[in-house]
Amino acid sequence: MHRGRFAITLFFPILLLWLGNFVKAAEFPAIEKGVLDLSKSNTDPNAILTLSGDWEFFFQRFTDQIPGNETGQFIQVPGNWDEISQFNSNYSEGFGTYRLQLKGLNPDRIYGLKIPTIHSASQIWIDGKMLASFGDLGREKSEETPQIAGQLLFFSPDKSEAEIFIEVSNFHFFQSGIWSPIYFGEEHAVISFDRQSRMFSFLLVGGLMIMGVYHLFLAYIQRSFLESLFFGLACIFLAIRELAGPDAILMDLFPYLSHGVLVRTVYLCLGLAFTFQTLFLFRLFLPFKNQWIYKVQYIIMGIFILAILFLNTRDGAIFFNYFTLFLAPPFILFTLYIVVRAAIKKTEGAWVFLVGLLFFYGAASHDYLINYQSEGVNMSYWMPYGFFFFILSESVVLSIRFNRAFLNEAKLSTQLGQTNESLKRFIPREFLKLLGKNEIVDVQLGDAVSKDMTVLFADVRNFTSLSEGLSSKETFEFVNRLLTRTDPIIRKNQGFIDKYIGDAVMALFANKPDDAIQAALELQREVQNNNLLSNQKIGIGVGIHYGNLILGTVGSKYRMDGTVISDAVNTASRIEELTKVYKLDILISEDLKNQVVHPEKFHFRLIDTLNLRGKRSQNCIYEVYDDPEKYPPGFLDHYEKGMQFFRNVDIKEAKVHLDKALNLKPDDGPCQYFLEKLAEYSRVQQNLE
Secondary structure (H helix, E strand, C coil), X not given: CHHHHHHHHHHHHHHHHHHHHHHHHHHCCCEECCEEEHHHCCCCCXXXXXXXXXXXXXXXXXXXXXXXXXXXXXXXXXXXXXXXXXXXXXXCCEEEEEEEEEECXXXXXXXXXXXXXXXXXEEEEECCEEEEEECECCCCHHHCECCCCCCEEEECCCCCEEEEEEEEEECCCCCCCEXXXXXXXXHHHHHHHHHHHHHHHHHHHHHHHHHHXXXXXXXXXXXCCHXXXXXXXXXXXXXXXXXXXXXXXXXXXXXXXXXXXXXXXXXXXXXXXXXXXXXXXXXXXXXXXXXXXXXXXXXXXXXXXHHHHHCCHHHHHHHHHHHHHHHHHHHHHHHXXXXXXXHHCCCCCHHHHHHHHHHHHHHHHHHHHHHCCCCCCCCCCCHHHHHHHHHHHHHHHHHHHHXXXXXXXXXXXXXXXXXXXXXXXXXXXXXXXXXXXXXXXXXXXXXXXXXXXXXXXXXXXXXXXXXXXXXXXXXXXXXXXXXXXXXXXXXXXXXXXXXXXXXXXXXXXXCCCHHHHHHHHHHHHHHHHCCCECCECCCEXXXXXXXXXXXXXXXXXXXXXXXXXXXXXXXXXXXXXXXXXXXXXXXXXXXXXXXXXXXXXXXXXXXXXXXXXXXXXXXXXXXXXXCCCCCCCCHHHHHHHHXXXXXXCCHHHHHHHXXXXXXXXXXXXXXXXXXXXXXXXXXXXXXXX
């Protein structure tokens, strides 16, 4: 409940500020029929006026074709000229001239204009003097050279009146005319206003970039934390979009940036920012069973990028508007539904995210109304504030998630320590022998020995799903039947079980590594030949590694236990986990293979090269088996050639040989795995091309 009160408390002041934004309009003089009379009001010298209202407009004419005594038709600024009666072209193509008469000026003062983005080319004149030119005007597309407008212009009137002419031609963009506010005021006020605007933009860009790079770094450290990756990318694209926004800061940084590149940058950044924001939200609050939504989002993003890159500027802008018109509303509603549902279910961070999302949607709606209003109300844009507040809320949610992860890690470490303290197992006799002790009474706290040994991990496949159909008693009976069969095989081959880990076992072999391999092969045959779980066939995965271990005793004078400390244990466990990935029964490390005394007794197949825990360099893993007829003739030849081409990044040849190998043995896990990898590489290359 306190989160809901926090959200409401935060939202209402923002709403009041938003509504207060409309009240300012009545304080400024209005443009009436192409005339702004400053003498009719006591305007503060430090005030900034928006030149919004009815300007005179001369369609399909430039200033050299306009007689001084002619009156044009009146058109709303900001707005598009496609609303006038003479307009009959497609997508606002054409040219024209805007005129505004300023009255009540002080000839002793210098005035300034803050010109917004105007597509595609424009010239600004005051009393017959050209103040600025952006691109080359044209009466048709071939004559026009597009360039983005957007800078400060200053003039000193010779008298109390002045005429502003703005010539505009547009053949490279879908939206015509002057559709963003023009700001006007005395020199110092305009400069101050521009500095404040740019300062906020730089602060916003800097904040977004810092958050973006920071979360990309976190994603690099923790690869599985995709939330941070999506959030970081969204921040960076939003920062670039802000640089290319109304202040055209990107043009200041790169003066020779073309019109087409700038427009494509704006739309690409908007689309990609929206996409990664959505993916970030899905990752936070969408159940993992709804993976299809990610695929849909990736497909849409691919289509969008290709369209913006390969369509011309005008068609790309048209595509973007229709694209957002049809796709943005359902995605917005869907994301709002997800966040509201998560907030109702009291999902961690959902309320904070919901407040930021509502503010973002409110800011976007506010700016949309500004762009499409009919009366030119004097309002500022709220989208930068919406972005900032939305990103801030997302950052808070991520901080909550990271904090929970750190607490869980600390909790897990504590639980592991408590588990080690609470274990009450007898120390195996083999363990005593390795410590050089004959009897358990001879063992002292702190006794330890370092020795190169073989570590074997064996685990039941799909144990969770198997146990779901069993009662608690049946589950324990099954585990005990399995361990009863496992222990004699381990002992027969000169090893001993050091740990029982649920349905898994960890065994140590102090003699030659051949013993561990032989035990694994016999264990596989035992499981295959005996019915250990009613009428269901079970499988086990075995991972074996060879390395240095430290065996010793830990505890206190009242309670102590034997333990093994080594990275080799983690490596063996990791190799066992890989048997599920490659769908194989037994995997061993290269370190163990190199120590085998009688390699002629076994058959080995190279599977992969991995960075395993406890190793500074890469380590190969091998499948081991003793049946020479396990694989059909020709299978291993094609497999080895395919893997050689795979390591040489020859995708085509690798796929040919792996396909042939898979045809010979359709259920071979490594072939299926590497063919899937080849398919991913092919898609990446196609995207890069």
